[in-house]
Amino acid sequence: MATDERRRLGEWLPCEEKVIARFRETFADHARQRATTTKMNSVVEEFAAFIRDDPVVRMDFTRAIRQAREAGYTLGYSGIDEFIVLLDAMLTYAPPFSESSLIHCPLNALLDWPMVMPSGYALFRDPAFNAHLKKVLNVWSGFLSGPYSRMHLTTASPNGWFSKEADAKIGLDQFLCDPHKPYWGFSSWNHFFTREFKAGARPVACPDDNTTVVRACEASPYNVQYDVQLQDSFWIKSQPYSLLEMFTAKEAALAGRFVGGTVYQAYLSAFFYHRWHAPVSGTITNAYLVDGAYYSDADSEGEDPSGLNDSQGYITAVAARAVIVIDCDDPDIGEVACVFVGMAEVSSCMIEALPGQRVCKGEELGYFQYGGSTYCLIFRPGVIESFERRPPYDDYASPVQVNAHLCTAR
Template identity: 65%
Template sequence: MSDDQQGPLKERRRLGSWMPAQEERMAAFRCEIAARSRARAERAGQAWSPASVVRDLSNLVHGDPVLRMNLTRAIDDARDAGYELGYGSIDELIRIVDYLMTFAPPFDASAPVATPLNAVLDWPMCMPSGYAAFRDPAFNAQMRRVLDYWCGFLSGPHSRTHLNADSPDGWFCEEARRKIDMDAFLCDPAKPYWGFASWNAFFTRELRPGARPVAHPDDHRIIVSACEASPYNVREDAQLYDHFWLKAQPYSLREMLVCTPDERVQRFVGGSVYQGYLSAFNYHRWHAPVAGRICEAYNVDGTYYSNTEAQGADPGGLNHSQGYTTAVAARAVIVIDCDDPAIGEVACVFVGMAEVSSCRIVALPGQHVDKGDELGYFQYGGSTWCAVFRPGVIDTFVPQPPYRDDGPPIRVNAHLATAKGSKR
């Protein structure tokens, strides 16, 4: 917490509408989930046993004295700072995590909590001891198993609790349909759950043909947006290694493209990086920003709830971790060798933060894609993405600073940037 901050924050900017800005509403959600988890455990009595992956997480934390110390101190520090967590110990937190393994987020237009585990961990993970705990490799490996388990639930039929037209929390109520532009997607209101087999099937819903036309499909120099996302940042002169953990948001290419051969990464040094962030209500599939051949497509394991110290307990905190996550978080990297040799390779980095860490690639190396073809998707939601260009390629980006939190997203396949020499 900064020296000049008096008491806990009452409001915090949380990009993308994944969680409400008002701390009072966040605290109410945490307390409600804690009460539900406690009541379920009490009903079960001696028969209560957490899911195996949650039990393994508990065993890991309790079996590692340094990890247990850091997580305990992070919880205590957050409570001492005045934040209502809904829990006061690791065991109470474990019980909440177990409850969330069968939780499907409801629709809420005014105070959404689309990432419930992130809401539960929101303050401990940005306390001094929390930075260490949430960067621990063993902890992150186990968190991956926990999130994969929850993703499995969200991919099954029992996750469809809120896939209905009931107001106010059904995802097909009138307000929700307007919010997510449901008419643009393939669905059938006459079928149960509108034809979706699971929560994840709904969240990775497909567009109707023609709903997002490709801008200038025959002009290679018109580069389109790979995601439906709001502009966050543009950086020029990207470096091979940079201080990615700083508030200034530099991009460190070697860390971002960790499995890409050195000779290819070197070709991006001095180039441009565009970053956009997804909303909980956006379309969550990725499309090719240029036409060309896929020369790389791979997943990177990483952290799931790690933030940079530059974030701190700060009203604009999540802004300061957006760039940081491109170097440390779980992500998918796809490199396309553009059909236009003047553009060359374009690297796309699709970052899954927190619960939205399941990045699924469908375009494979050696495959040719046209501009606008599908590359993959975020299973359960989305987070942030980057396009990396070689130096001297980009003439102008369509989005220009200052970038507004409340501005509309750039639609997928819409004009994002113009390469030099483009015919228009």
């Protein structure tokens, strides 16, 4: 299959490259016009100075842009300075709804091709580069968490998130909102993005049966792997899960308790629910955030433009993420680890359930504040008897509801 025909999972970006290229060009025109009247944000100026002053970063970024352009891709910018102008404009951008060409991860759209060029792989793994990206994304998240981000929280077609077209995709009547209030009661774009279900909208499967494990997110199944290892070659084509990297070396003892166990992974859709729920009842023993990369893809996959497709195993070891471990009430199940991975634009994994807190199956653990996302549940050896759905998975199917039956413990 040709690169530009690869399915982009979760509808975070349009399937057709020409649609994304048109967005880049249109946004570039807007950014250049905006730059004539608007002072550049200081966090973007700092990022630009870092790139300018670091010869290796500057070399890799310059070459990645050039390689993408020479490969025939339309980026909307021809060099680093032009990209910086677009990045600055992104800090006041809130995605509009689109029935056919939604750009839900606009910065991912700008970086789609440089990040999968030969020089891009090293660039987007660079810790200092990612640290500056995090600062930029945090400023953008601040805008999206404020009142000025609500310009598309309207009923107006075709861009309004409360329009009939959007409602057909989202099913707004399932969520806590009030059409009679301004912006339907949402204080910001992020408030809308992290919208909550009404009570009873997602009932918990077998709430009193500990052997029934439920889905922690509203997500589509991606992979199941058995007999996972403490360390493995997560960067190769098969992308086996590497527990030490997923949990981090600091938590080596914790990772070691899951060696030989099972990993289930699923990815979230742009249009659906982005909060996390407890897959089992028990006590939180660990809850921590891990800094990581935002746009790093596995080079073993070749030109995987979205990162939401073929690099999902790889990013569990390198991307920004939240790790929550629940010691199940059923000692035969024991600890269950939940790894919520931020992809692309995500700069905030928000943990709500902290160590020592007891949670019931189906109760909320936290949420993704913005962006494309994937998650894993990790079980200790010999715990899982069977999964409710088994590979191969249909990536055209709708996401499976949160709190629904995922698997059965022995």
